Structure formats: C-alpha cells, structure tokens
Amino acid sequence: MLDLLRGTLVREGKPVAVGQKGLSLLQALVEAPTQALSRTALMEAAWSDAVVEESNLSVQIAAxxxxxxxxxxxxxxxxxVPRTGYRFAGSVHVLDPAADDALPSQLAGLSERASIAVLPFANVSGDREQAYLADGITEDIITALTRFRWFRVIGRNSSFVYKDKSVDSKQVARELGARYVLEGSVRRSGQQIRVSTQLVDAASANQIWAERYEMELTEAFAVQDAIAERVAGAIEPELLKTESLPAVGRNSGNATAWDLVRQGTWHFHHVGRQTHLRGRELFRLACKLDPELAEAHLWLGRVSAGIVAYGWSDKPAQDIREGLDAALxxxxxxxxxxxxxxxxxxCSIYANAQEQAVLAAERAIEISPSFALGHLAMGMGQLFRGSASEAIAPxxxxxxxxxxxxxxxxWFNVLALAYLFAGQANEGLVAAIEARKVGPTWRPTHETLACCYVSLGRLPEARSCVELMREMENPTGDALAPLRLRNPHWADQMADLLKKAGWQQ
Structure with missing residues (x-):
C-alpha cells in the first residue's frame, strides 16, 4: 500500500523504509498505471528543483x-519501456481515504503528516454584506497555511462545502480526511474588526489553540493579509509540537525516519540538555535511515545549533560543523x-557566518512570509553582525x-540587546523582563537585565540581577559568543555595565 497522505509505503501492515525520491517516483508511476512515463517526466517528479544526472533515475528505479x-x-x-522510460506493470486499486473502512486496521498508529481543514469563518456582524470579509480571511488563511510544506491543507473548494452549515469537528474529519480543524468568526463594528479563531483536534474535539485579534479596518485586503499571517504563524508551531506527541511512546521496532523525526521534535521542544541530546540521536538515526528526508537533516541542523548556543556542547566547533552540513x-x-x-x-549564526545567516533567513521569509522563525533568525543575524537598529523590526x-x-x-533576550545597543534602554528592559518570564533560570537574560538597569541608573535592581547570576550554574558555552566576537565594542560595553552592577569575571 502506498499511502500518499501519510507519505509511507506499507507491506503487510508494516512500513517499508523508502527514501523521498523513491516515494515520488513510485507515486508518479502508480498514478499512471500501465502508461509509459518518459525519463524526463520521472526526473521532473523527483528532482523538480534540482539539476541531476539521469543516472540518478536508474539508481532509484533499481532500488x-x-x-x-x-x-x-x-x-x-x-x-x-525501451527508448522511452518506465511504466508500472502491476494493477492499482485506489482507496477512499475519507471512508471509515478504507484503510486496513494494521495501519492504525502509523505516522501520518498532519492535515488541516479551515472551515469558512462565520460572519457574526449582523450584516450579510460583510460575508465577503469572512470568506476572504478564510481563503487567505488557507493560502498562507499551504506554504508550510510539512502538513497538508484541505483545499478551499472542499472546505467551503460547509459554509453556513452546523457541523462538528469529527464529521469534518471523517468526510475530508482532516486531523485538525480551524474554525472562527469575524465581527465588524464600524471601523473595528474582531476575529476569533480556534484550532481543534478533530478526533478528540480538544481545543489545541485559540486566539482573538482586534484590528482597525482601514483597508479590507490589508486586514485579511495581516490576520491570515498571524493565524498561520501562530498555529504552525502549535501543530508542530502537537504532531510530535503521538510518536514518542511507540517502540514497535518498525519506526520510519518520519517517526524518528517526530519523536526528536518532541524532545527538542522540551528545552534541556538531555532532551536536546536525545533529539540529536533520533535525528541522526533518521538521517541514516532515510538520507533523502529533508526534515531529518534540517532538524539535525536546528538541534546542533541549540546544543552549541545553550552551552551543552563539549565540542562546539565540531557540533556546529555537523549542523551546518546537515542544514546545507x-x-x-x-x-x-x-x-x-x-x-x-x-547554524550560520553560531558558525560566525552572519552574512550567510541573513541571506538564508531572507530566503525563508520569501518562501513563507508568515514564517516566524525566519524573521527571528533575520533579527539575530542582523544584530550579531553589528546592525542593532535593523534587528529590532524582524x-x-x-x-x-x-x-x-x-x-x-x-528571542526576547536578543531583542533586548538590540534595543540596548541601539540606545533604547527602556524598550530593552521591557523585552528583557519578557525574556525572564519565559526562561527565569537562563543566565544571559539576567546579564541583559542588569545592563539595562545600569543604563537607566537603577543600580539596586541591577545588583539583584547580579546576585541571581552568582547563584546560577555557569554554562559551559556562551550563547552570545558570536555577538561578542564580531562586536568587541559591545562586549566591552556590557562588561563595563556589569562591573558597575558589581559583577566580577
């Protein structure tokens, strides 16, 4: 069984380890059974974004x-097929993924990529003429979500079948094959617009995430774009964390590379030395099991950077090199x-390659404008290369x-430093306080707090931060090492401020 929704090949109920290129080729062949597909068509199916030698196709077909x-x-x-290419010679039976009995019971519990249906947002303004705004926001959110490649988005035409209908999440999941449902409402009053939205796990009907947005309605299209960007940017990391949970407890002995990636992301999001190191082990294993699974390599890059940044690496140069290679x-x-x-x-930031970091972040944002981490990495890269004022906005x-x-x-700590070095200590203090709320035991945050307090002439608060720093474990690494190395004048500035607060290196 080739399950296109899950991206898996299954034999007798057990997943078969097949690379991403192999899956792409097999999909192209079975979607045109008995038809001869040219080598060019198959190359396009598996290597649409790359120029490779035709011998790669022969190797994949043989495999x-x-x-x-x-x-x-x-x-x-x-x-x-001589002088043409290849064809799938077996018979193909297509199953309906929306049917309850479509998939054999042996497939229960296998990993699947998240699928989400965005239901038409309800117009609760009391004015039928405002329905266009609710529909427009719904369509924009669908478009924005499709830019995230790791989960599947149900198409607009399928979702809008449920417009003005009362349905529950389980019904939508059954009929559309969606694992998650995003629903919401739009209310307009004068020039004010309020959008309420929630993300629901369709199987359990549990709410995963909810948010409300209030904005000035100056131009309908601008509001639609802004809300779609915020919703897409917010629910994507929530889905990523949620999707990694089911795979963690399984140990069937038949884990696919995608299972391992999901398990690794669960450990990654529980930020700690042991969880990051365990995540790295799983990502390494996934890379070995499926060398062509991009997600395995990108997560190995991310976790390697985290291990170095948090000071959990015994060999930082070697670890960041591994991360760079995986990311590339x-x-x-x-x-x-x-x-x-x-x-x-x-990874480039912690390899002290800030220009490359900024370019990579720019490319991420070009691909997905609502990709939060792209903007955050852009800001960090700008700051670390010495452009404090340019780092603030991203x-x-x-x-x-x-x-x-x-x-x-x-990220709040980096923002605080950007404000501090840009001469805006008040704003820096606000950001540093936010950083402390999220991570009260991370020492660099208290360093930044102390510097901001000294800059504002608030020495007692600065000394309190220094006292807390003395009680905290001294990390083996320095998360701000690339910043200090590239900008020694800022390093000296921070050292002078900390000295005034009573800190002695």
Missing amino acids: LRKLLGPQPDGSEWIAT KAVRLDEKNPYSHYALAI LEHGLMLNRYDPQNFV
Whole structure:
C-alpha cells in the first residue's frame, strides 16, 4: 500500500523504509498505471528543483525494484519501456481515504503528516454584506497555511462545502480526511474588526489553540493579509509540537525516519540538555535511515545549533560543523522548505557566518512570509553582525507571530540587546523582563537585565540581577559568543555595565 497522505509505503501492515525520491517516483508511476512515463517526466517528479544526472533515475528505479520484489507471477512491478522510460506493470486499486473502512486496521498508529481543514469563518456582524470579509480571511488563511510544506491543507473548494452549515469537528474529519480543524468568526463594528479563531483536534474535539485579534479596518485586503499571517504563524508551531506527541511512546521496532523525526521534535521542544541530546540521536538515526528526508537533516541542523548556543556542547566547533552540513543538505533536498533555510541561518549564526545567516533567513521569509522563525533568525543575524537598529523590526515581528514558543526567552533576550545597543534602554528592559518570564533560570537574560538597569541608573535592581547570576550554574558555552566576537565594542560595553552592577569575571 502506498499511502500518499501519510507519505509511507506499507507491506503487510508494516512500513517499508523508502527514501523521498523513491516515494515520488513510485507515486508518479502508480498514478499512471500501465502508461509509459518518459525519463524526463520521472526526473521532473523527483528532482523538480534540482539539476541531476539521469543516472540518478536508474539508481532509484533499481532500488525500488529491489524493495518491491517480484510480482506473484515473477515479473517486475516496474517495467522498462525501451527508448522511452518506465511504466508500472502491476494493477492499482485506489482507496477512499475519507471512508471509515478504507484503510486496513494494521495501519492504525502509523505516522501520518498532519492535515488541516479551515472551515469558512462565520460572519457574526449582523450584516450579510460583510460575508465577503469572512470568506476572504478564510481563503487567505488557507493560502498562507499551504506554504508550510510539512502538513497538508484541505483545499478551499472542499472546505467551503460547509459554509453556513452546523457541523462538528469529527464529521469534518471523517468526510475530508482532516486531523485538525480551524474554525472562527469575524465581527465588524464600524471601523473595528474582531476575529476569533480556534484550532481543534478533530478526533478528540480538544481545543489545541485559540486566539482573538482586534484590528482597525482601514483597508479590507490589508486586514485579511495581516490576520491570515498571524493565524498561520501562530498555529504552525502549535501543530508542530502537537504532531510530535503521538510518536514518542511507540517502540514497535518498525519506526520510519518520519517517526524518528517526530519523536526528536518532541524532545527538542522540551528545552534541556538531555532532551536536546536525545533529539540529536533520533535525528541522526533518521538521517541514516532515510538520507533523502529533508526534515531529518534540517532538524539535525536546528538541534546542533541549540546544543552549541545553550552551552551543552563539549565540542562546539565540531557540533556546529555537523549542523551546518546537515542544514546545507536539507536545502539541497528541499529548497522550497522554509525550515531548511532557517536551519542554515541559525547554524550560520553560531558558525560566525552572519552574512550567510541573513541571506538564508531572507530566503525563508520569501518562501513563507508568515514564517516566524525566519524573521527571528533575520533579527539575530542582523544584530550579531553589528546592525542593532535593523534587528529590532524582524525580531518584533517574529515574536508577534510566535508568541508562545517555549524558546522565546532567547528571542526576547536578543531583542533586548538590540534595543540596548541601539540606545533604547527602556524598550530593552521591557523585552528583557519578557525574556525572564519565559526562561527565569537562563543566565544571559539576567546579564541583559542588569545592563539595562545600569543604563537607566537603577543600580539596586541591577545588583539583584547580579546576585541571581552568582547563584546560577555557569554554562559551559556562551550563547552570545558570536555577538561578542564580531562586536568587541559591545562586549566591552556590557562588561563595563556589569562591573558597575558589581559583577566580577
């Protein structure tokens, strides 16, 4: 069974380890059974974003034949068509994924990529003429979500079947094959607009995330774009964290590379030395199991940067090199995935390659304008290369899109430093306090707080921060090392401020 929704190949109820290129080729072949597909068409199916030699196709076809084995009559599943290409020689039976009994029971529990249906937002303004605004916001959110490559979005025409109908999430899940449902309402009063939205796990009917947005209605299209960007940017990390949960407890012995990635992301989001190191082990194993799975490589890049940044690495130069190599491979495998470019950006920052970091972040934002981590990495790269004032806007924007990330103490601390070095200590203090709320035990935040307090002439508060710093464990690494190395004048400024607060190195 080739399950296109899950991105898995299954034999007798057990997943078969097949690479991403192999899956793409197999999909192209079975979608045109008995038809001869040219080598050019198959190359386009598997390597649409890259220029590779035709011999790569022959290697992948040979690997697929070995993986599938012979048909019951002894013939190959994939036949060679002389002077043309290949065709799928077996019979194909298509199952309806929306039907309750479509999939055999053995598939229950296998990993699947998240699917989400965005139901038409309700117009609760009491004015039928405002329905266009609710529909426009719904369509914009669908479009914005489709830019995230790791989960599937139900198309607009399917979702809008439920317009003005009373349905529950389980019914939508059954009929559309969606795992999650996003629903909401739009209310307009004069020039004010309020959008309420919630994300629901369709199987359990549990609410995963909810938010309300209030904006000035100066121009309908601008409001639609702004709300769509905020919703997409906010629910994407929530879905990512939620999707990693089911895979953690399983240990069937048949884990696919995608299972391992999901388990690794669960550990990654529980920010700590042991969880990050465990996540790295899982990502490394996923890369080995499926060398062409871009997600495995980009997550290896991300976790490597985190291990170095938080001071959990015994060999930081070696670890960041591993992260850079993994991120570069992720970009080669999936150039249109914003996460690949973010992984390259964050690894480049800790490899002291700030210009490369900024370019990678720019590319991530070009691919997905509502991608919060792209904006955050852009701000960090700008700050670390010495442009404090240019770092503020992308950091503020990224934090607005991604308000609940458990690692926001890092981004708020970077924003505080950007304000401090830009001569805006008051704003820096506000950001540093936010950083302390999210991560009260991270020492760099208290360093920044102390510097802001001294800059504002508030020495007693600064000395309190220094006392807390003395009680905290001294990290083995320095999260701000690239900043200090590239900008020694800022390093001296911070040292002088901390000295006035009573800190002695």
